[in-house]
Amino acid sequence: MTIHAPLLLMAAALAAAASDEWPQFRGPNASGVSGNTGLPVEFGPDRNVVWKTPLPPGHSSPVLAGDSIFLTAVDQEKLFVISLDRATGRIKWRREVPRPRREDRHKANSAASPSVASDGRNAYAFFTDFGLMAFGSDGNELWRIPLGPFNNPMGMGASPVLAGDKLLMICDQESGSFFLAVDKRTGKTLWRTERSDFTRGFSTPILYQPKEGGLQAIVAGSYQLTAYSVDTGQPVWWTRGLTWQLKPTPVLSNDMIFVQCWAGDADNGQQETIEPFAEALKRMDRNHDGRISREEMLDPKLKNDWRSMDLDNDGVLDERDWRMYQGRRSVVNAMIAFKLGGKGDVSETAVLWKHYKSLPNVPSPLLYRDVLYMLKEGGILTSFDPATGAVLKQARLTGALGQYFSSPVAADGKIYALDLEGKATVLKAGAQWEILAVNDLQDECHATPAIADNRLYIRTHGALYCFAAGGSAGNGR
Numbered sequence: 001m002t003i004h005a006p007l008l009l010m011a012a013a014l015a016a017a018a019s020d021e022w023p024q025f026r027g028p029n030a031s032g033v034s035g036n037t038g039l040p041v042e043f044g045p046d047r048n049v050v051w052k053t054p055l056p057p058g059h060s061s062p063v064l065a066g067d068s069i070f071l072t073a074v075d076q077e078k079l080f081v082i083s084l085d086r087a088t089g090r091i092k093w094r095r096e097v098p099r100p101r102r103e104d105r106h107k108a109n110s111a112a113s114p115s116v117a118s119d120g121r122n123a124y125a126f127f128t129d130f131g132l133m134a135f136g137s138d139g140n141e142l143w144r145i146p147l148g149p150f151n152n153p154m155g156m157g158a159s160p161v162l163a164g165d166k167l168l169m170i171c172d173q174e175s176g177s178f179f180l181a182v183d184k185r186t187g188k189t190l191w192r193t194e195r196s197d198f199t200r201g202f203s204t205p206i207l208y209q210p211k212e213g214g215l216q217a218i219v220a221g222s223y224q225l226t227a228y229s230v231d232t233g234q235p236v237w238w239t240r241g242l243t244w245q246l247k248p249t250p251v252l253s254n255d256m257i258f259v260q261c262w263a264g265d266a267d268n269g270q271q272e273t274i275e276p277f278a279e280a281l282k283r284m285d286r287n288h289d290g291r292i293s294r295e296e297m298l299d300p301k302l303k304n305d306w307r308s309m310d311l312d313n314d315g316v317l318d319e320r321d322w323r324m325y326q327g328r329r330s331v332v333n334a335m336i337a338f339k340l341g342g343k344g345d346v347s348e349t350a351v352l353w354k355h356y357k358s359l360p361n362v363p364s365p366l367l368y369r370d371v372l373y374m375l376k377e378g379g380i381l382t383s384f385d386p387a388t389g390a391v392l393k394q395a396r397l398t399g400a401l402g403q404y405f406s407s408p409v410a411a412d413g414k415i416y417a418l419d420l421e422g423k424a425t426v427l428k429a430g431a432q433w434e435i436l437a438v439n440d441l442q443d444e445c446h447a448t449p450a451i452a453d454n455r456l457y458i459r460t461h462g463a464l465y466c467f468a469a470g471g472s473a474g475n476g477r
Helices: 005-018 277-284 300-304 319-330
Strands: 049-054 063-065 068-075 078-085 091-097 123-127 131-135 141-146 161-163 166-171 178-183 189-194 206-208 216-221 224-229 235-240 251-253 256-261 334-339 351-355 366-368 371-376 380-384 391-396 409-411 414-418 423-428 434-440 450-452 455-459 463-467
Touching: 063 450, 068 123, 078 123, 078 131, 131 166, 161 206, 166 216, 206 251, 216 256, 251 366, 277 319, 366 409, 409 450
Parallel strands: none
Antiparallel strands: 049 463, 063 068, 068 078, 078 091, 123 131, 131 141, 161 166, 166 178, 178 189, 206 216, 216 224, 224 235, 251 256, 256 334, 334 351, 366 371, 371 380, 380 391, 409 414, 414 423, 423 434, 450 455, 455 463
C-alpha cells in the first residue's frame, strides 16, 4: 500500500497535537488516539483520582484545549456550555444557551449530546434545541446562529469540527439536510450545501488532506460517503454502499477510510425490492395528484412503515419519500473499508473490503498501531487486519457486557472502553488484545473518554473525573 507524504505529515501533526490537546469529539480528527504515556490501568471513584467535579447531566464528551476543558449540559431543562480548569477541575464559567423549543429525540439521546469544538481559546457548541454558539476563553458570547427546527425523530448527534478558521456543522435529518461552514471568528456563513438525498445522520465529519488539492471534509451519511471541499462546500468525490442512517464516525489510515454501517433492519437477508414509484402510482394514486396518501396505501406492510416513509411528515408520499424507502430496504449493514480520494462517483472502485457480522450500533471504530477495532453492544470486541479485513480476534469483554454508547480510545499501548453501566475496560492493544482490568465507575456513562496531559478524563452522568497513575483523591471546585 502506498503511503503518501502529505498524509504522513498530517498524521504526524495529529499525533503531536494529541499529546497536549483533545480539541473535539474523540480528539484529533475524531481518531480516538493520543500519544500520551503512563496512563493508569486501574482507577475508579476512590483510586488514582486527581480530581472529580460534579456536573449536571449531558452526553457530550470532554474536550481539552489550551488550559480549559469544555462540556455541555442540561440542568433543570436549561442548556449550558461549561468551562473547567484543566489542571484542577475547577469550574471557570458556565453559560446558558437559549432553548426556544424541545425537539423529539430518542430516549438514549440527550439535549446536550454533541461535543464542543475548541481552537485552544474559544468554544463552539451545537444544540438541537437552538443551533450554534461561540464563547471566548472568558465565557463571553462571541456570536450565535439559530438553526432548525430539525426534522430528526431521534434528535441530532453530530458534533462541530474546526478546519482552520472555518467551523463545520453537518445537520442531517429526514428532510432539509445541509452541511454548513461559518467563519469561526464572526459566525458569518461561508457556504451552505444542501443534502436533499440524505436523511437522519449522527456521524461527525472528519478531515482529509489529499496529496493534491485542498483540504476535504468527509461525511458518512445515508447511503453515501461524501468528500466535500472545505473551501467551497462542493462535493469532490463520493461512494455509495452505506446504510440508511449513520451513527459512528469513520476513521482514516493512510489511503483508507473505515466506516461502520448498522441500521437495525439492514442485516444480510432482510433486503427486499420495492417497486418503482411510477408503478406504485399506477396502482394506488386514486386522485391522480402524483402522490400517495395513507388512505390510498394498499400494502399493509408499507402502511405499517408509514412513519419511516413519510419523511417530511406531510401526510403523503412523494417521489423522494419513495426513493429513500427503496434505498432503506435495499442496503446491507457492514463495516466497509474504502480507498480514499478520486473525483466524482468512485463507487465502482472505492470498496476494498466488507465485514458483515457483530456490527456496533453507536461506537465508532478505532485504528491503533496498525490494528482496527470495533466494539459492539454486549461487550463484543473484534480486531481486524485493516489492509485485508481479516478478523484477528473476537471475544467479549468479560465483566463489561452492557450497552455501549461511548467509543473506544487508545494511548500508551492501551485501549479504554466504557459501557453504559460505567464499567471501564482497559486492554493491552494488539491483534490478540488482552483485558488488563475492568474498573467500576459506579455511575452510568454515555460520553467518550478524553486523553491528554498523561491523564484520562471520563464523564459520567454525575461528574467529570481526571485519573492519573499515582493520582491522589481531590475535588474540583
